[in-house]
Amino acid sequence: MKTSGSLPLWFQLAEAVVSESRGDEYDYYSWQSDNFHNGRFYTKQPQCVDIPADLRLCHNVGYKKMRLPNLLDHETMPEVKQQAGSWVPLLAKRCHADTQVFLCSLFAPVCLDRPIYPCRSLCEAxxxxxxxxxxxxxxxxxxxxxxxxxPIDNDLCIPMHLKTMKPYRSIKVCPPCDNELKTDNIMEHYCASDFVLKMKIKEVKKEKGDRKLIAAQKKKKVLKQGVLRKKDLKKLTLYIKNGANCPCSQLENLGSNFLIMGRKVDQQLLLMSIHKWDKKSKELKFAIKYMKSHQCPSYHTVFQ
Incomplete structure (x- = not known):
């Protein structure tokens, strides 16, 4: 396997430290999982396969082939796609520049003679x-x-990008308020949410470090009821967890309707995504229409 100057630095470093002799990149590799891999031994030897275009988490990670089974014990590509799909929205949150590198080192590990794990410092960051x-x-x-x-940082693990790390903006906006009004984004949150509503907000308060959204008594349009009961809808209160002080531009003017998506966690309704109901938005119109027939993937959380 040849390296290229366009490949990520961590990929080139990883390739440089493995055994000098290797077979064709399509060969089956013989290896026994070490203590970082739960001591598991596969009867089927790992295979080097193409990263499919619909593996959205990793299809543009910087290399084209991956090990299967991967380093999270997923033995088939459908299983990899299902589990990795729930992490895609985290990339959009831009919480760290190396999020994709870290996750893909496990979900779609680079295809070398031996498994290369992320360094502990990369995981911690x-x-x-x-x-x-x-x-x-x-x-x-x-x-x-x-x-x-x-593993503790050494030449046999994937480090942070360091000098090659792209500057990501720091997280300032409340995460549920920092979502583009795009159909794909709306549908990802739709599938990940327990309930989806079109509604008005009467009042916003701060409570113990959280932000509390009190729904108006006016009629709410239920787009996905999920776990919500009738009594929940009558006196609906949502929370932005740890969101007392982060900005949320959508809540600066409460005069309009909102598209609200949320989850029920420990008897509390958490806000997952909020958009002003823009009647002129083609993206919103298409998403609302799409909701009526869309079959969500079997995973049901934004993050596993």
């Missing part, structure tokens, strides 16, 4: 930046990504 965003939606940092599972 992504976790420290992205976990607060995930918590806003009621998702803890998952055990399967516990950073102490990964």
């Amino acid at each position: 992504v976790r420290d930046s992205c976990a607060p965003v995930m918590e806003t939606y009621g998702f803890p940092w998952p055990e399967m990504l516990s950073c102490d599972k990964f």
Whole structure:
């Protein structure tokens, strides 16, 4: 396998430290999982396969082939696609420049003679930046990504980009308020949400570090009822977790209708996404029409 100056630096570093001799990139590789891979031994030897275009999390990560089974014990491509798909929205939150590198090193590991894991420092950097965003939606940092599972920095793990790291803007806007009014984005949150409504907001308050949205009593249009009960709809209150002080431009003027998407977590209704109901938006119109027939993927959370 030849390297290219256009490939990510971490990819070139990883390739440089593996064994000098290797077979064709389409060959099956023989390896036994080490203690960072749960001690699991595969009877089927890992294969080097193309990263499919519909593996949205990793299709543009910087290399074209991946190991299967991957480093999260996913043995088939449909399983990889299903599990990786729930992480795509996290990339849009731009919580850390290396989020994609970290996740794809596990979901779609680079195809070399031996598995190359992310360095612990890379995991910690992504976790420290992205976990607060995930918590806003009621998702803890998952055990399967516990950073102490990964190797301490050395030449045999994937480091942060360092000098090649692109400057991402810091997270300032409340995450549920920082979503583009695009059909694909709306539908991702639609599938990840327990309920979706068209409604007005009467009042916004701060409460114990959270922001509290109190719905107007006027009739609400239910686009997806999910876990909501009739009594929930009568006195509907939503929360932006840890959102007392982050800006949310949508809430500066409460005169319009809103497209509201949310989840129920520990008896509390958390806001996942909010858009002003723009009647002129073709993207919104298409999304609302699409909701009537769209079959969501089997995963149902924004982040696993």
